Amino acid sequence: MLRTEEMLLNVGPQHPSTHGVLRLVVKIDGEIIQDAEPVIGYLHRGTEKLAEDLNYTQIIPYTDRMDYLSAMTNNYAICHATETLMELEIPERAEFLRVIVMELNRVASHLVWLGTYLLDIGAMSPFLYCFRDREQILNLFNELCGARLTYNYMRVGGVKWDAPPGWLDKVKEFVKYMRNQMPEYHGLISGNEIFIQRTRGIGIVTQEMAISYGLSGANLRCTGVKWDLRKNQPYSIYDRFDFDVPVGKTGDLYDKYHCRMQEIIESLKIVEQAVEGFPEGGSTMAKVPRVLRVPEGEVYVGIESPRGELGCHIVSKGKDKPWRLKFRRPSFYNLQILPALLKGQNIANLVAILGGIDIVLGEVDC
């Protein structure tokens, strides 16, 4: 038996596999992690404080910068909460456009996760494939709203831009294309011996733990809890589409991978149905006053972002600015479980487990 002694290891905040500016203070004994403490806040910009001095439309671009991998869902969270409080009805065309862009964004976000995750655990080539396909989605968004990452696309009451001519056909084509790509990904990754060795049975989360820590998204579903806000607390027009909620069994990293891959397929299904049933003509904006005065009250709504439950809690005092705005950021909740997962693991599994959670630091720090 070799003599080992405890040491403190600092990981980050500048480290490629912490996916941003996360710092981990890890206590290791030999190669075994005894304790780990995430240190966050390096990207804190005070969005919630800034929002108190902005009117509701001005807040929307700030939400783009929270979860910058899926800005569309962030846009939707604030718009949806405001609309709920104002009891606005959204035109059909706008709802369809919103669903299409949100689901495409989910696919794009999962592709980034897939690429970077595999890069973390040592596979170089999937990253290139993933970014190649994600690029197509970004091009579609670029055509729709003129931005590749920070879209600022939605407004309270609808969306800013209508689909340009021929855009929907391109979306349709992309769905077909992406479907054909999926076997390639599975062929490349799913059966890969090294990948299976690195992920199966690692970082297991139990159902009780997941619920107690408030996990959501694929992190919760991989444990077998069928919880998807699009189904369980339906918003927008998701109740009109036919799709499944993929769940895992064991709650290990491989299940997370599997859930997310299935979710890409389900999202494509929704996009396809939305393009099929896209309404002819009609407005993309509801009738809203130019100065938005949100009636006095309180509202909390959660939506299903690629990372989990993205909530928006608004306390309004009847002004054009929110009295208090709070975002429930899924990454913030999901990251909390990391120390519990790392305890007793080999140091080599650190990046694998951290990557499996799929955090975006812009969202954690807000």
Add this chain to the structure above:
Amino acid sequence: MSGQEKEFEKKSTEGKELEQEEKKQTESRSERFPNVPSSSEQSTAEEHKPETRLSIANQESSSNSTDQQQTSINPKKETTPPSGELKQENKEVLPKGPQAAITGKGKPSATPRPRPAAKPVKEEKPLPPSPEQPTLDRYVQLIREQVHEEAVEQGFVNRVNNHLPTLIIQSKWWLAVAELFKKHPDLAFDYVQNYSGVDYETHMEVVIHLYSFTHEKRVCFRIKTDREEARVPSVVHLWHAANWNEREIYDLLGIHFENHPDLKRILLPDHWVGHPLRKDYVPLDKEV
């Protein structure tokens, strides 16, 4: 056709509101030199909601009043709107630019009249009982029986928010209520959906939205606490998710969570002074 007219009418009134808003702002800007922030004055002027409603109604009823009136406004308009005849006379003398151009039709005086009348009626309408009312009653009853008779300060159904049962609780009863809602088999709220805090200036509130996977129910608790000595019992031992959230609320709002295992700042650096989301927080550099 008439519907469209109404919409146009609405737009033009909104435009006026905007104008007034701008005027208000320019007025307040000129007063800005004294150190008192003008926004607070504005907010006190608008503090009482019924009054603002009234003034809005007034604006609407006088939507076809003259430009003179528009220019001579003071933001808090409680003077009675001019009589209909006067309005029409003035109308002929001073045709109003934007409105006439938009509507194009000759009878703007007839359209706005029903609008102010319609609004109050809408509010007075008795609402049907909420489908969640029995759930709320049951929660209140359970708390009264098992915690304390006076533990629930107020309970209501938040209709706008998908009929969410909401309970306002004093912080001294919160721990017992939380334990009841986590452990009671008929409640079993095991999932924290949201955990945040609000500074109401008169008091502080911690807001927690819970979900029960077993019973598929949602509930919202608002825990009231004193502003100067904000203290709320920690619930980390019930829900792990509370840990970082309580640290965040402590960091940004300065609410102290009793018996929290590791209560320290989480987003801001440890040497930071003050709690930014408090309404009386003064930023070090106002330009930022």
